[in-house]
Amino acid sequence: MKLLKLLLAATLVLGVSATTLSASSVKGQKLFIKKFKKPCGMNGAKFAAKHSQDEWQEIMDNGNFKKEFVKICPNVKESDIKDSWVEHIFEFSYDYANDSGNVPSC
Structure with a gap:
């Protein structure tokens, strides 16, 4: 029973930390769309692809x-x-750089 609780706790911690890490990239995408897409004259995909990771x-x-x-x-x-x-x-920008293989939805 203790092992099951330990595994459940570890899974929960890993799930929360993974969500937190991806949240900053998602927030960055939202910020780019809301604040910079129009003044930059390009979408986030083109911006991020200007450089490699x-x-x-x-x-x-x-x-x-x-x-x-x-x-x-x-x-x-x-x-x-x-x-x-x-x-x-x-x-x-790092997550969607030209060598990342990822494509944002903006």
């Missing part, structure tokens, strides 16, 4: 995500991108 990771690690965003979308100013959104939009 390694390139997106390097841009983020170097602290240049906002600068790269503005380079891709010149109609957007760095001040338009809230700091609290950066991680979510990065997760979205």
